[in-house]
Amino acid sequence: MALRCKTQTLQVIDTEYSADAVEWCPLDDWGTLLACGTYQLKKPDSKVSGEDNDDPHLRLGRLYLYHYDPHRVFSPVTEVQRIETAAILDMKWCHVPLWDSPILGIADAKGSLQLYRLQGNRESSRVQPTCSVDLEGDCLALSLDWSTGRRESTSLVKMVCSDSQGRLSLLQVEESAPSLDVVCQWKAHGFEAWIAAFNYWNCDLIYSGGDDCLLKGWDTRATPDSPVFTSKRHSMGVCSIQSNPHREHVLATGSYDEHVLVWDLRQMKQPMSDTHVQGGVWRLKWHPTDGALLLAACMHSGFHILDSASDGCPIVSSYVLHNSLAYGADWSRVCPPVNPGTPVEFPAERTEDSVTAHSDAMKLEQSGQNLKIFYESPTCSFDVIVEDDAGVYVPEPSGKVEERPITGVSSNVKCGQAQTNLLATCSFYDHVLHVWRWQSQRLSPAE
Structure with missing residues (x-):
């Protein structure tokens, strides 16, 4: 079975501060809400005119909340709120309501974990x-x-947080009243612990990755003074991990080594697949309903969608219209309309070589304005001072769409049936948020 697909940009938003995290609300009644987090380093004001100030730089952040209206053709995403915060490095919605409300968790540059409650209507x-x-x-x-990745109601909601000292913190959310308590904290990595994630099928198990190039597993039922496994399969810092909420025992990891690995947790000696994505993998997100599709934010090479059910976990589609480090990415559970009453039309089929040449041409076209900083620690890249007017967005070339025929795609979608997904991605130095649509169509072998 083959897959035709194309992408279409719906809206580009200037976030003013450098954008590094974006999250659609996963709750069914609130799926049209989108949160975006930013990180901006600011020079301290000079104490005396003309003299340098030795005070530390300020790490500023801003939290944006947007509403998506699928019925608006132009500017379907509108800002409904902005809050000045400490610089935001990661954020995620809880997959179930807490205290009768949707809850957004934020990890910030002050070394704290913040919970925000959503109120009002959409x-x-x-x-x-x-x-x-x-x-x-x-x-x-x-x-x-959050421990709630499978969206199952539970009386015990937990969180895990990683920090720049290489530590992991396990936290418990109180059910009766808004409260967050640290249950235990331990040293997990020799350098920055870039990422921590639950096994959504057994939330006593936690996985972590660090700048020491190690992927580790932990069992929190005992004092986590030593990991249950340690993998050295990645050759650079491990910075993205996510358990598959649809397929038990499946874990995806990404690293600065530019590889996405998909693992069977019952056999951790070798991954099931290894995909080279041409850029450091800062975030990974499984599709909200299709357990085979994986979204990757790949820093210098844009955003890619992989199919883990096919041999080799190939890249099936790419979105390369950002002009800076690709950091934040997420799928929406909202299914956006294409054009009411109009069938989905795909461009004429291209060969693999022509798709590659098209992608390379787009990168070359934009290369004069790309800011390339190769493989320094992301805390260093976050701490590069870039004035607001330094980031320049290159508009999407008109009439150009991406399509890549592949084979062996496994999906619940029937042959000939088109499906549409809504995604949001953000990039750092050009401080932009893109909202875009990905359309795909399953073809029979004869086509």
Whole structure:
């Protein structure tokens, strides 16, 4: 079975501060809401005119909340709220309501974990700070994950957070009242612990990756003073991990080594697949309903969609219209309309070589304005001062769409049936958020 696909940009938004995290709300009644987090380093004001100030730079952040209206042809995404915060390094919505509300968790540059409660209705929503916890020590909170990835109601909701001191913190959310408590904290990596994630099928198990190039597994039922496994399969820092919420025992990991690995957790000696994506893999997101599709934010090479059910886990589609480091990416559970009453039309089929040449040409076309910083620690890239007017967005070339025929795609979608997905991605130095549509169609071998 083959797959035809194409992408279409719906909207580009200037986030003013450098954008590094984007998350659609996963709750069914709130799926049209999109949160975006930013990180901006600011020079301290000079104490005396003409003299340098030795005070540390300020890490500023801004949280944006947007509403997506599928019925608006132009500007379907509108801003409903912005909040000035500490610099944001990661954020995720809880997959189930807490305290009768959707809850957004944020890991920030002050070394704290913040919870925000969503209130109001979809068109006039607001988030309000609800509770927070300080991870202690001079650190940046680098990532977080909820134990609720399979969206099953539970009386015990947990969170895990990683930080720049190489530590992991396991936290428990109180059910009766807004409260967040650290259950245990331990040293997991020799350098920055870039990422931590739950096994969504057994939330006593946690996975972590660090700048020491190690992928580790932990069992929190015992004192986690030693990992249950350690993998050295990645050759550079491990910075993205996500458990598959649809397929038990499946884990995806990504690294600065530009490889996405898909693992069977019952056999961790070798991954099931290894895909070279041409850029450091900062974030990985499984599709909300299709357990085979995986979205990857690949820093210098844009955003890619992989099919883990096909041999080799190939890239089936790419979105390369950002002009800076690709950091934030997420699928929406909302299915956007194409054009009411109009069938999906795909361009004439191209060969693999022509698709590659098209992608390379687009990169060359934009290369004069790309800011390339190769493989430094992301905390260093976050801490590069870039004035707002330094990031220049290159508009999407008109009439150009991406299509890549592949074989062996496994999906629940029937042959000939087109499906449409809504995605959001953001990039750093050009401080932009893209909302775009990905359309795909399954073809029979004869086609």
